Amino acid sequence: MKFVDEFREPELISKAAEEIRHLAGTERHYCMMEVCGGHTHAIYRFGLKDILPENIELIHGPGCPVCVLPMGRIDDGLSIAQDENVIFAAFGDMMRVPGTLGSPLEHKARGMDVRIVYSPSDALKLARLNPEKHVMFFAIGFETTAPSTALTLMRAKAEGIRNFSVFCNHVTIIPAIRAILDSPDMRLDAFIGPGHVSTVIGCRPYEWIAKNAGKPIVISGFEPLDILQSVVMLLHQLKKGEAKVENQYKRVVPWEGNPAALRAMNEVFELRPYFEWRGLGFISQSALRLRDSYAQWDAEQRFSVPGIRVTDPKAAQCGEVLKGVLKPHQCKLFGRECTPERPVGALMVSSEGSCAAYFNYEHRKAMVTGLTSIA
Numbered sequence: 001m002k003f004v005d006e007f008r009e010p011e012l013i014s015k016a017a018e019e020i021r022h023l024a025g026t027e028r029h030y031c032m033m034e035v036c037g038g039h040t041h042a043i044y045r046f047g048l049k050d051i052l053p054e055n056i057e058l059i060h061g062p063g064c065p066v067c068v069l070p071m072g073r074i075d076d077g078l079s080i081a082q083d084e085n086v087i088f089a090a091f092g093d094m095m096r097v098p099g100t101l102g103s104p105l106e107h108k109a110r111g112m113d114v115r116i117v118y119s120p121s122d123a124l125k126l127a128r129l130n131p132e133k134h135v136m137f138f139a140i141g142f143e144t145t146a147p148s149t150a151l152t153l154m155r156a157k158a159e160g161i162r163n164f165s166v167f168c169n170h171v172t173i174i175p176a177i178r179a180i181l182d183s184p185d186m187r188l189d190a191f192i193g194p195g196h197v198s199t200v201i202g203c204r205p206y207e208w209i210a211k212n213a214g215k216p217i218v219i220s221g222f223e224p225l226d227i228l229q230s231v232v233m234l235l236h237q238l239k240k241g242e243a244k245v246e247n248q249y250k251r252v253v254p255w256e257g258n259p260a261a262l263r264a265m266n267e268v269f270e271l272r273p274y275f276e277w278r279g280l281g282f283i284s285q286s287a288l289r290l291r292d293s294y295a296q297w298d299a300e301q302r303f304s305v306p307g308i309r310v311t312d313p314k315a316a317q318c319g320e321v322l323k324g325v326l327k328p329h330q331c332k333l334f335g336r337e338c339t340p341e342r343p344v345g346a347l348m349v350s351s352e353g354s355c356a357a358y359f360n361y362e363h364r365k366a367m368v369t370g371l372t373s374i375a
Ligand code: SF4
Pocket: 315, 316, 317, 318, 319, 321, 328, 331, 332, 333, 334, 335, 338, 339, 343, 344, 345, 346, 347, 348, 355
């Protein structure tokens, strides 16, 4: 199959759902975590939860980069841009993420020079066009987006562009999965592995999950049939008592990843000793920073950064939702104080955030159909 339509074909989806029902039986409960926010979005968008049997529980993982960024990092980035000579450049996803004194968009409304860019190289272009200003790119994302930041920094260095820097918040997926497996309140049988990240890192880094934690993992695509096929593959493994890494998304993910992208990352970045994740706390070697050879383009070295640590509002239960301990609608603020229009937590901002996905599909559906309780 090559085209999107084929992965949304109702007849094939019905067959896959039937196979899942058959394999799952009724005697046990299965908890599967979809690591990637893109999967969470697709599961709600296509109503996949409704066609899975009740004994298959999908738990939303930490794979939405906006959602795992602690508020203090947003405050730190915005504090640098208080300088009127600095342009704060970031992806559109970041613009409504709340910091202590408001989101980047709210700071823009108060006069800060905040620009939306579609890529790091757009931010570099901005630096070329505004030589009298300093452009700081607020970089977020997993290994999916880190290579394009790395290539942009390599270009900035090669061209000797000095009025450009990166405030680096790139994180890595494997330590986060490890932290989730170490969490005492976590009860998982298997993982639907992240498709986008794996195009860069490949499948091999997940092998320890299968070997050491004894959990099957299937790297999955994002169409309905991809996700259902991945569930089928996981059920086959679980029923046979196996735990191995499989690649459902072979049409996009090479087993060894993308060596050129990995080389670029290795040239520019090194691992931080530790980094704070929203909801998961400090995780060692889970994020990237610029190597000393790129210090001139490192916003954290060029500017004074307050290193603000901020706890989320007390009633916000983003941490529990991020770890899959609570469902989005079980947060006390969900749908009342916290909505996509007025988000309190980051999980309600990005379309890949589990609260936003749940609100936009399940919650609205419940409101339309007049259901009062949603599971
Ligand atoms: S509803 Fe809002 S505050 Fe509650 S977990 Fe979701 S994003 Fe966080």
